[in-house]
Amino acid sequence: MASATETVSGWLNALGSALKAGDADKAADLFQEEGFWRDIVGFTWNIKTMEGRDQIREMIAAVMADAKPDEWKIDGEASEADGVTEAWLTFESGTGRGKGHIRLMDGKAWTFLTALQELKGHEEHKGPTRDQGVSHGAHKHRQTWLESRQQEEAELGYKEQPYCVIIGGGQGGIALGARLRRLGVATIILEKNERPGDSWRKRYKSLCLHDPVWYDHLPYLPFPDHWPVFAPKDKIGDWLESYTKIMELNYWTASECTSARYDEDAGEWIVEVDRDGEKVTLRPKQLVLATGMSGVPNIPTLEGQDRFKGEQMHSSRFGAAADYTGKKVVVIGSNNSAHDICAALWENDADVTMLQRSSTHIAKSDTLMDLALGALYSEQALKNGITTDMADLIFASLPYKILPGLQVPVYEEMARRDKDLYDRLEKAGFLLDFGDDGSGLFLKYLRRGSGYYIDVGASDLVANGDIKLVSGKQVTALTEDAVVLEDGTEIPADLVVYATGYGSMNGWAAKLISQEVADKVGKCWGLGSDTRKDPGPWEGELRNMWKPTQQEALWFHGGNLHQSRHYSLPLALQIKAREAGIPTPVYGLAPVYHLG
């Protein structure tokens, strides 16, 4: 009997031969009828999951003659468990080199991932190919590193135009900027705040990352190994600032894009910038909106907001809870920010009421780390030899279609393990859910980017009444000094916090470019799962994220630190390919079903 490694090698050989022979049928027959091929810019110049043999066949027939796949090789040894044979692989296309992952069942591929890693002739200068730093020998009038950097900073955007402009200098813009820097793409990042990291620093005082350190590394420069599990916001802010400097990003602070327009004829964007009071016009070929999922704040319009005599603010503007000691605060909302802000207020002796308008998914942080992330992102995972890069690719190798099925048991176990907390919350009147189909937090995040709280302590306060709870009732109005509910109840308030989330990234396109372009590219984020806030039809990938959109040369980048790290690579490679003049025929550009 063939070993697992031989089985995979044999399969890869068969795939390679079929593709070389241009035999799409034969190649597709190597997959299960319901098998998946997820391609991250390996061959499709798109991020796309082909679901089922028919879609796979169609893709192969459409792209492989041009893409020229080759050099399929297993990387390391295959492993076998529960009837599934798994292995890493490497491959090449005519223009690039990639890594992949395969899961075989009964000799046929169940899941298959191909992810571009580098473009031939445009590899990052690292390790053995790193720069010398100094050019040995003697050279008249040589420029030092500092002089070159200063010249670049002075001239880019003025004497020379950047190839790419990234709007938004949070973790997303920074990670992408670092990738593009290493690829030699002239890029400017626009950030409205005064310092890199301010988008974290300016949030509420008690904020810490809800994701653990192993999930949060940026590319190239991992956190040192004493970095705390859940980094406080100011520490992350400082890290981003240092990172920006170390990676030599052209990062314009206090710089706001006031408008952007695509000049079809010139094939470039006209980006108007207010750079700390100075008007600058940039003309990049590519424009990236990295304004984050926390984009335009949603604030509900309520009757009486103008007559309310206390303070009102969106959660994004909430700062020091200590300013409200002894005050009455109503927090509208029941997701992450709402819980964090309520807890901080309670810790500072405010009288705080949470208004829960609809059901919320609660996942205890420790349980989540253990059940949902631990296998890939933890000390244990590192000990098992799973590096961050490997974890990212394993994560990426699971098609979105099968994720809910894999996640449901995780959250069933969570419900069992934390039954006591859930019982107490329900007894306190808290409306709980685990997602429409019980698939829990990560799917909620992918589908709608909201609807949950990762419990780091506030749920106990809700359960025991320290944070007062009003649930299932809508707010209808404000009076001079109270919040009014639909049943007429009035809740006295000195401060109202709208922890009511953020609009779609699409809102930024409308705001900065035009409603027309926003409508053309349509809704961002979400999978088309036909669950709450994620209408169908099924798309199979996150809408518009990190891949070509219906608007030429416009890209969306964002998400958590994990996504900013992982998906900045394929996005950077797509931009680099265009800069380098490599043909990038996009296969299966997603149609638009929903406006923003």
Place this chain on the structure above:
Amino acid sequence: MASATETVSGWLNALGSALKAGDADKAADLFQEEGFWRDIVGFTWNIKTMEGRDQIREMIAAVMADAKPDEWKIDGEASEADGVTEAWLTFESGTGRGKGHIRLMDGKAWTFLTALQELKGHEEHKGPTRDQGVSHGAHKHRQTWLESRQQEEAELGYKEQPYCVIIGGGQGGIALGARLRRLGVATIILEKNERPGDSWRKRYKSLCLHDPVWYDHLPYLPFPDHWPVFAPKDKIGDWLESYTKIMELNYWTASECTSARYDEDAGEWIVEVDRDGEKVTLRPKQLVLATGMSGVPNIPTLEGQDRFKGEQMHSSRFGAAADYTGKKVVVIGSNNSAHDICAALWENDADVTMLQRSSTHIAKSDTLMDLALGALYSEQALKNGITTDMADLIFASLPYKILPGLQVPVYEEMARRDKDLYDRLEKAGFLLDFGDDGSGLFLKYLRRGSGYYIDVGASDLVANGDIKLVSGKQVTALTEDAVVLEDGTEIPADLVVYATGYGSMNGWAAKLISQEVADKVGKCWGLGSDTRKDPGPWEGELRNMWKPTQQEALWFHGGNLHQSRHYSLPLALQIKAREAGIPTPVYGLAPVYHLG
């Protein structure tokens, strides 16, 4: 026949048993008659090389009853080549855990290294034991990370006294500060410049590191893998600044120590500081001089220096070569700085003359990297599985006594390989040497910290006359506009650069503390090799570096980036042990043979 691994394991068992039984004779007999045991704070609370069986026996008899060595274990597999069996090992003492390295010949130890890695009960919080960052749950009036940091910065040195003060915030002070931070020792670093990294930034414009990147990592946060081989000075400056911030060091900029005095009764130092104009008195228990090997500049006293109408400066103050285009410059000296400055001046069209007063060792950078560093610090070494930590320990495992013998063949090969350059230099009148015994650059560095140039291009300029050379003649005076040599020759000069090196670190003790203390601790650096500028008797370790001195609670730290990284660990552990109240009986405190 026993395998190499079994042989080493057997040897370690025998050593462990003999030590446990208190049998110093039996333990010492496991070493070759001429064998070495180098201990870096493993058992001696000192950095000390026992040379020969007698010294080893003596040390064992003196320290092991208290030190309680235990748990000797081979780490990985042993290897065998040319009759030498090598292996890594781990061990414990009563108070700590260590790593070691052994080379066996004919079943007996030729070299044996024991290096303390951590103190029991005082381990660094890293990996699985890292801090949580946020304390889950709800806590009234909790302090955020930022608030704690701000409080610490405001109170340390005022309301609370640091346990340790480090004078000098260059790479040495920073690396040690990071180690102490991770060990939880309250420390203040005093730096006279405005920003971390300024000690690099303020040097001459064209300066780049002469050591390659693999040799230069700081602890905990390695450079990203695109970092240039030879980093330019401003880039290193920026890195040090980011590093200081990321590691949360209490780093006082614009802060000069004006005096320091040891209060024997209180067992603490009284350190007077000018902190940006404010007088502050610090009372640490431990004081570290990390003022660097580039300490007090040496400037020769010459007749006529007062009447010279041009500019005169020490090489440490030389800035922009472009300021001297078309000017006549005389550079006195022929080591690294002299060459770099001459080349920068030539590149900027100055008329430059180098005055070589005595012979100099020239080593081409590429050859040096290849022959001397490549096996331990290079991409190839990394590929061979030799991490930076392993390289440091292998380096440390070679007793200083045997280094010259190992280095001579390296430099013989260098002389062969670069014969053409050496011939051309000699023809141009350049006085060459390879060290008194032909052992080359690294031994010169260890013995006297000077006497060489790592050639990155200037030697060609000297050889072909672009840099004018006057060699073997002493300077006797300056006139209004020229430098006068002993033979009466006058060399016209608009600028005279004294590239005449730096005084011993001991000079800092004299300057900051007192001549009495400086004399008490004696000369720093050097091995006692009885070669030029390194008088005997033989010491076997660098004088006073990173180990206890004759002055209680006074330490010296410095050297290149490699040494700053590697020796900051044993130094930090010695300081931590004292802070923690662990008994630290010092074995074999070195006597003083030479004043500063």
